[in-house]
Amino acid sequence: xxxxxxxxxxxxxxxxxxxxxxxxxxxxxxxxxxxxxxxxxxxxxxxxxxxxxxxxxxxxxxxxxxxxxxxxxxxxxxxxxxxxxxxxxxxxxxxxxxxxxxxxxxxxxxxxxxxxxxxxxx
Amino acid sequence: xxxxxxxxxxxxxxxxxxxxxxxxxxxxxxxxxxxxxxxxxxxxxxxxxxxxxxxxxxxxxxxxxxxxxxxxxxxxxxxxxxxxxxxxxxxxxxxxxxxxxxxxxxxxxxxxxxxxxxxxxx
DNA sequence: TGCGAATGTTCGAATATTTGAATATGACAA
DNA sequence: TTGTCATATTCAAATATTCGAACATTCGCA
Numbered sequence: 200x201x202x203x204x205x206x207x208x209x210x211x212x213x214x215x216x217x218x219x220x221x222x223x224x225x226x227x228x229x230x231x232x233x234x235x236x237x238x239x240x241x242x243x244x245x246x247x248x249x250x251x252x253x254x255x256x257x258x259x260x261x262x263x264x265x266x267x268x269x270x271x272x273x274x275x276x277x278x279x280x281x282x283x284x285x286x287x288x289x290x291x292x293x294x295x296x297x298x299x300x301x302x303x304x305x306x307x308x309x310x311x312x313x314x315x316x317x318x319x320x321x
Numbered sequence: 322x323x324x325x326x327x328x329x330x331x332x333x334x335x336x337x338x339x340x341x342x343x344x345x346x347x348x349x350x351x352x353x354x355x356x357x358x359x360x361x362x363x364x365x366x367x368x369x370x371x372x373x374x375x376x377x378x379x380x381x382x383x384x385x386x387x388x389x390x391x392x393x394x395x396x397x398x399x400x401x402x403x404x405x406x407x408x409x410x411x412x413x414x415x416x417x418x419x420x421x422x423x424x425x426x427x428x429x430x431x432x433x434x435x436x437x438x439x440x441x442x443x
Numbered sequence: 444t445g446c447g448a449a450t451g452t453t454c455g456a457a458t459a460t461t462t463g464a465a466t467a468t469g470a471c472a473a
Numbered sequence: 474t475t476g477t478c479a480t481a482t483t484c485a486a487a488t489a490t491t492c493g494a495a496c497a498t499t500c501g502c503a
Contacts, residue, residue: 204428204429204432204433205348205351205429205433205436206344206348207425207426207429208413208426208429208430208433209344209347209348209351209433211416212344212347212409212412212413212416213341213342213344213347214342215412215415215416216338216339216341216342217338217339217342217460219335219338219342220337220338220339220341221460221461222331222332222334222335224335225331225335226327226328226331229327229331237479237480238481239478239479239480247462248462248463248464249479249481250462250463250464250465250480250481250482251461251463252480253482254461254462254481254482256480256481257481271470271471271479272469272470272471272478272479272480273480274479274480280415282415283415286408286411286414287334290334290337290338290408291330291334292402292408293337293386293402293404293405293408294333294334303329304329304330304333306326307325307326307329308330310326310327311326311327311330311331314327343490343491359449359450360449360451361448361449361450369492370492370493371450371451372450372451372452372492372493372495373491373492373493374450375450375451375452376451376491376492378450378451379451379452393449393500393501394448394449394450394499394501395449395450396449396450396451
């Protein structure tokens with residue numbers, strides 16, 4: 200039995216997950232969680248080349264995860280749907296998969312959750 | 322300021338999302354949502370080569386998303402954390418991103434949600 | 444024992460993603 | 474207007490992913 204709408208939705212969902220599946224892009228989303236930032240401040244936070252930041256932002260923009268606001272020569276980016284950051288954080292529940300040292304990871308997850316809790320806008 | 326535990330967690334999270342970001346693997350997770358299936362029945366459902374199914378299962382297994390139960394010459398797979406299927410379904414909220422025809426996608430999402438609701442195993 | 448069905452593994456070609464370097468644009472300040 | 478800073482875009486190399494075909498293994502049954 201062919202179920203075309205499922206196939207379509209799963210394709211879209213896979214694309215979305217693919218866009219999200221990069222540490223730098225997750226960091227960007229994390230940074231934008233508590234409000235807008237310009238490219239410079241993102242670059243400072245991520246410690247990668249500005250062209251890298253720019254390209255990741257381009258991908259996020261193309262997939263409508265962020266949008267921009269220009270102000271003079273600065274471009275400020277913000278999350279279109281801040282709830283996505285909350286949703287991503289829930290994924291830490293599924294994270295203990297034994298690929299790195301389990302204890303170290305568990306501790307890191309605990310700390311990260313603490314960092315993240317309560318800071319999300321809206 | 323360097324925040325190593327965040328980097329670690331985001332790396333892990335990105336890996337997880339990467340594993341999930343393939344339509345066939347999402348289909349497998351969807352199929353397994355309501356209980357275990359063997360490779361054959363998954364292949365019948367997905368309509369791809371058995372080696373494809375096998376390779377996707379291998380990846381899911383390596384990332385501890387599924388586990389197996391052998392019974393004679395059959396191998397039955399099930400989700401380690403069925404809640405992950407529920408979590409994935411929530412992502413359909415973020416899906417309307419304009420990459421395909423928005424109306425068509427909206428309709429498909431509606432149907433898929435209907436299919437999915439209520440069927441998930443505890 | 445030997446055959447066939449169910450599953451797993453390996454390989455290489457095709458394709459996609461990531462990266463940094465180089466170049467371009469556009470706005471502000473002097 | 475000229476220079477410079479913030480951001481975008483393009484390109485090509487390096488790397489990773491996906492896929493099907495071929496081969497391997499294991500189990501159950503005749």
